[in-house]
Amino acid sequence: MDKKPIYTSLAPLYDRLMEDVDYEAWADYIDELLQLHHPDPEKILELACGTGSIALSLEEFGYYQILATDLSQEMIDVASLKAKQQDSGVRFKTMSFQDINVKEQFDAIYTVFDSINYLHSGKEIIKLLKDCSEVLKPGSLFIFDFSTPKNSMEAVDYLNNEEAGSGALRFFRTSTYDTKKQIHTNEFEIEQLSEDGSQVIHRFKETHLQRVYSLDEMLSIVEQTSYHLVASYGDFDLLEADENSSRVTLVLQCQKQR
Numbered sequence: 015m016d017k018k019p020i021y022t023s024l025a026p027l028y029d030r031l032m033e034d035v036d037y038e039a040w041a042d043y044i045d046e047l048l049q050l051h052h053p054d055p056e057k058i059l060e061l062a063c064g065t066g067s068i069a070l071s072l073e074e075f076g077y078y079q080i081l082a083t084d085l086s087q088e089m090i091d092v093a094s095l096k097a098k099q100q101d102s103g104v105r106f107k108t109m110s111f112q113d114i115n116v117k118e119q120f121d122a123i124y125t126v127f128d129s130i131n132y133l134h135s136g137k138e139i140i141k142l143l144k145d146c147s148e149v150l151k152p153g154s155l156f157i158f159d160f161s162t163p164k165n166s167m168e169a170v171d172y173l174n175n176e177e178a179g180s181g182a183l184r185f186f187r188t189s190t191y192d193t194k195k196q197i198h199t200n201e202f203e204i205e206q207l208s209e210d211g212s213q214v215i216h217r218f219k220e221t222h223l224q225r226v227y228s229l230d231e232m233l234s235i236v237e238q239t240s241y242h243l244v245a246s247y248g249d250f251d252l253l254e255a256d257e258n259s260s261r262v263t264l265v266l267q268c269q270k271q272r
């Protein structure tokens with residue numbers, strides 16, 4: 015079986031895998047946070063945008079100019095195709111958030127759906143925030159979510175042994191969570207089928223390792239940066255997150271001097 019980098023062979027299946035996720039509601043939430051915490055958010059950078067669902071929904075508000083980026087060329091290819099189909103003005107670019115390479119300045123940066131959990135140390139998160147401050151205007155926002163140990167403990171049962179397919183592709187997922195190391199592992203076996211669907215002509219494997227952070231851990235990481243913590247919200251709400259939150263969204267303000 016061929017081992018592939020994450021979100022490459024999975025890219026054509028990603029939207030199928032996420033069909034139960036309400037991206038429009040998620041984009042509404044990001045819009046709400048942007049409007050609540052910034053006087054006039056216009057130029058927006060998304061990191062780890064995947065197949066672009068949030069950026070494409072957010073654009074529909076009509077007042078954002080969005081540049082959406084992701085490490086995976088394959089995910090960006092799917093996003094670009096969706097953008098073309100809906101005549102969208104969102105710009106897409108392949109870029110690792112570990113190597114920020116944009117020439118513009120933004121009013122806000124956001125990254126959602128566990129993408130930060132692909133960074134396995136506080137040091138990497140601190141570097142990301144520092145690099146982002148270079149492309150953020152003074153007083154602008156960095157919004158991100160992360161999944162917590164509670165989320166992994168709850169999700170591992172329904173994610174493990176999941177299988178689904180779309181056209182000539184199908185996948186099987188195994189999911190495990192190491193509570194001591196706080197590492198959530200998702201292994202995807204992806205099969206490409208012959209045209210009539212009767213034979214497997216290619217098998218790929220992707221192994222996704224995510225470091226799960228408690229709220230306290232993440233807050234102490236943020237404290238080591240020059241950002242100001244504006245708010246910490248739990249589970250798509252505007253209520254303050256606590257250790258029982260499965261997903262926490264932090265709103266940070268960039269303290270760069272004018």
Ligand SMILES: C[S@@+](CC[C@H](N)C(=O)[O-])C[C@H]1O[C@@H](n2cnc3c(N)ncnc32)[C@H](O)[C@@H]1O
Nearest residue numbers: 021062063064084085086110111126127129132
């Ligand atoms: C769980 S998906 C979330 C995608 C998208 N935000 C969504 O809501 O559907 C995680 C994404 O993080 C991206 N990713 C992982 N490491 C990355 C990195 N170093 N730089 C940029 N994107 C990265 C993957 O390619 C993938 O698209």
